[in-house]
Amino acid sequence: xxxxxxxxxxxxxxxxxxxxxxxxxxxxxxxxxxxxxxxxxxxxxxxxxxxxxxxxxxxxxxxxxxxxxxxxxxxxxxxxxxxxxxxxxxxxxxxxxxxxxxxxxxxxxxxxxxxxxxxxxxxxxxxxxxxxxxxxxxxxxxxxxxxxxxxxxxxxxxxxxxxxxxxxxxxxxxxxxxxxxxxxxxxxxxxxxxxxxxxxxxxxxxxxxxxxxxxxxxxxxxxxxxxxxxxxxxxxxxxxxxxxxxxxxxxxxxxxxxx
Amino acid sequence: xxxxxxxxxxxxxxxxxxxxxxxxxxxxxxxxxxxxxxxxxxxxxxxxxxxxxxxxxxxxxxxxxxxxxxxxxxxxxxxxxxxxxxxxxxxxxxxxxxxxxxxxxxxxxxxxxxxxxxxxxxxxxxxxxxxxxxxxxxxxxxxxxxxxxxxxxxxxxxxxxxxxxxxxxxxxxxxxxxxxxxxxxxxxxxxxxxxxxxxxxxxxxxxxxxxxxxxxxxxxxxxxxxxxxxxxxxxxxxxxxxxxxxxxxxxxxxxxx
Numbered sequence: 121x122x123x124x125x126x127x128x129x130x131x132x133x134x135x136x137x138x139x140x141x142x143x144x145x146x147x148x149x150x151x152x153x154x155x156x157x158x159x160x161x162x163x164x165x166x167x168x169x170x171x172x173x174x175x176x177x178x179x180x181x182x183x184x185x186x187x188x189x190x191x192x193x194x195x196x197x198x199x200x201x202x203x204x205x206x207x208x209x210x211x212x213x214x215x216x217x218x219x220x221x222x223x224x225x226x227x228x229x230x231x232x233x234x235x236x237x238x239x240x241x242x243x244x245x246x247x248x249x250x251x252x253x254x255x256x257x258x259x260x261x262x263x264x265x266x267x268x269x270x271x272x273x274x275x276x277x278x279x280x281x282x283x284x285x286x287x288x289x290x291x292x293x294x295x296x297x298x299x300x301x302x303x304x305x306x307x308x309x310x311x312x313x314x315x316x317x318x319x320x321x322x323x324x325x326x327x328x329x330x331x332x333x334x335x336x337x338x339x340x341x342x343x344x345x346x347x348x349x350x351x352x353x354x355x356x357x358x359x360x361x362x363x364x365x366x367x368x369x370x371x372x373x374x375x376x377x378x379x
Numbered sequence: 380x381x382x383x384x385x386x387x388x389x390x391x392x393x394x395x396x397x398x399x400x401x402x403x404x405x406x407x408x409x410x411x412x413x414x415x416x417x418x419x420x421x422x423x424x425x426x427x428x429x430x431x432x433x434x435x436x437x438x439x440x441x442x443x444x445x446x447x448x449x450x451x452x453x454x455x456x457x458x459x460x461x462x463x464x465x466x467x468x469x470x471x472x473x474x475x476x477x478x479x480x481x482x483x484x485x486x487x488x489x490x491x492x493x494x495x496x497x498x499x500x501x502x503x504x505x506x507x508x509x510x511x512x513x514x515x516x517x518x519x520x521x522x523x524x525x526x527x528x529x530x531x532x533x534x535x536x537x538x539x540x541x542x543x544x545x546x547x548x549x550x551x552x553x554x555x556x557x558x559x560x561x562x563x564x565x566x567x568x569x570x571x572x573x574x575x576x577x578x579x580x581x582x583x584x585x586x587x588x589x590x591x592x593x594x595x596x597x598x599x600x601x602x603x604x605x606x607x608x609x610x611x612x613x614x615x616x617x618x619x620x621x622x623x624x625x626x627x628x629x630x631x632x633x634x635x636x
Binding site for chain 1 (some may be wrong): 538
């Protein structure tokens with residue numbers, strides 16, 4: 121589904137050369153929910169923007185369904201961390217969700233239907249006429265998720281989407297994402313710096329090294345598909361996995377080479 | 380609080396008008412050059428009864444509105460183009476900085492040479508003065524586009540035109556509004572000035588005629604009219620601004636969530 125091969129990104133500017141991503145290779149299968157986790161500042165966002173076609177990699181390539189990504193591909197949607205800046209304050213919630221659909225060749229009735237359906241999925245059906253800034257942070261991020269859903273992407277890229285919301289809202293949103301993933305069978309690549317979140321959400325966790333970034337470890341999360349905040353988080357297996365990822369990240373920070 | 384402020388404002392204006400009445404009557408200033416308020420009001424009433432006054436007002440407003448419209452459209456189009464086309468901003472920056480400070484009135488002889496006392500003379504001066512007001516604001520406004528908003532638009536496959544329409548334009552709109560409001564005030568100044576100096580038809584020329592014929596109260600009455608015009612234009616521009624920018628932080632205020 122999604123192939124990342126030898127991805128490399130070097131930023132050059134004002135006499136400084138920063139190698140953000142050195143050499144990344146991984147794949148995400150169709151319908152998989154994969155979490156990318158790594159120490160802060162390890163180029164996770166850079167990586168995701170390269171995958172989403174928002175940045176041109178310095179080397180290597182990204183393939184979506186066998187086709188090289190050279191710009192934002194139509195089958196992909198992006199959810200940003202900064203929901204407040206990603207939603208347009210001059211548009212109502214419904215218009216925000218509908219805007220990307222206007223670029224597609226869809227009838228007005230179909231667009232309406234998609235908008236309604238997407239907002240219902242995130243539990244905000246009655247916010248269609250509100251402005252984003254009239255909603256709480258968690259609700260705004262739900263709108264951003266609804267906008268991505270309405271776009272009917274095959275791959276959903278999420279860049280630390282819950283980093284800026286409070287803990288309770290965050291738990292709700294995590295369950296929402298898992299629910300939507302199961303319901304709709306979308307392929308999700310979810311970037312986070314939160315180890316618990318990565319293990320709780322993902323079917324697979326890819327641990328990245330410190331910058332310049334390479335893949336340090338890939339870990340299958342063998343927790344049951346049915347997860348909930350109460351029981352999953354106290355499951356001994358959950359504790360084992362999160363400890364393991366935690367150790368990997370600590371080692372990555374110290375620059376120890378993975379065994 | 381609003382009612383109190385309005386009452387205080389009205390009281391202040393009344394006091395000012397009363398002062399204007401009392402000072403000449405008490406002989407503190409020469410009445411021939413500073414007629415009392417009541418004389419000015421009388422002259423104003425006479426003016427409004429004269430159809431030539433209304434024609435002059437219409438001429439001034441035509442020059443103002445046409446000039447402002449041309450300057451605003453040109454300022455917006457040029458501003459967006461300069462910002463969107465790579466390198467164009469750097470190429471034009473120094474030229475803009477050179478042309479912008481030239482006072483429009485310095486172009487009066489040129490306008491007369493080109494167009495004589497026609498409306499086009501007035502338009503040349505009005506457009507030149509107001510164009511920069513709009514252009515500079517548009518250039519600032521476009522720079523204010525949030526990179527996250529722009530990346531969002533790009534990630535959803537919005538093309539260049541759709542991004543200008545849905546991201547760049549709404550972001551720049553508050554600046555455009557400010558630019559147009561400033562330009563509206565400048566345009567009025569230039570419209571009156573050019574009529575006065577060049578003799579193009581309008582309130583400015585009427586003020587010149589009043590001066591030449593020593594009709595001092597009429598002179599004041601016409602000045603009051605130009606002041607009222609300026610006031611109305613500013614109020615109108617602010618109303619439009621508030622309506623168009625209801626979503627903007629400066630208008631919507633704090634929202635409880």
